């Protein structure tokens with residue numbers, strides 16, 4: 001989502017709505033991608049550490065499920081970011097002499113450049129075919145006869161509301177062939193205090209990440225958001241199992257955009273909804289698979305069952 005026309009339409013619609021809202025997909029400009037790397041290193045953000053441990057420590061088990069008997073495969077990672085975690089899995093596949101082409105996709109050129117640097121230096125033997133683009137619009141061409149393994153990590157599916165999550169899963173289903181695989185890293189429900197801290201860390205990095213969205217709009221749409229007059233707010237609701245982030249206007253103010261030739265009014269305390277992060281149970285993940293044309297064949301979790309990695313088999317005919 002780097003297209004300025006799409007951003008303009010999104011902001012017009014999002015800031016005119018009764019509950020103002022902007023999509024988290026726009027967080028990842030170069031600075032947003034850098035800040036997200038810092039979030040992943042925060043003590044409170046257990047998601048990355050647990051997922052990375054699964055990919056590192058259970059890589060042989062995972063490799064066995066996605067490439068039984070060393071079946072050749074194309075590993076298509078949706079929203080790959082800098083690929084640090086996937087490197088561990090790719091290393092194991094390379095050690096086992098699996099014929100693998102790694103196809104990371106991301107809307108962030110910065111993230112893909114980092115990923116390419118990392119693979120060139122740490123695993124130069126891996127065949128790497130990055131795609132810069134939106135996974136709702138683009139999909140890499142995989143030669144006939146090769147198995148695709150799509151992968152969506154970081155609990156990214158949880159950033160979508162229920163309707164959009166199923167839409168994304170159906171899109172993946174449409175792109176895959178029968179017997180292809182989807183690997184999904186999903187965050188599990190747990191103590192709300194742990195979840196609350198993950199989205200509102202003590203150092204304020206998540207706050208900077210959220211505020212950076214306004215900086216992006218200032219730069220790309222000629223807006224005049226005063227970054228000091230908005231504040232990050234995050235809250236986890238145990239009833240719904242959802243963490244939500246907002247930017248809250250600290251005063252009554254008017255923000256304008258020279259590109260959109262528009263002004264937007266904010267009352268004191270009014271919020272812009274910027275991100276949701278759905279948390280799952282192992283049962284709800286299984287239901288999601290069944291409702292979107294997949295069958296769960298294996299699940300990896302850490303000992304506390306804080307985080308999960310599910311391996312789904314694509315069932316049914318190609319749509």
Ligand SMILES: C[S@@+](CC[C@H](N)C(=O)[O-])C[C@H]1O[C@@H](n2cnc3c(N)ncnc32)[C@H](O)[C@@H]1O
Pocket residue numbers: 001025028033036078079080081082083085105106107108111133134135136152153154155156
């Ligand atoms: C939360 S980060 C996660 C990165 C990585 N998967 C991980 O788990 O560390 C989300 C990544 O998805 C990318 N992204 C978000 N929406 C996307 C879309 N529609 N198409 C392609 N990439 C997208 C972002 O640029 C960002 O790098």
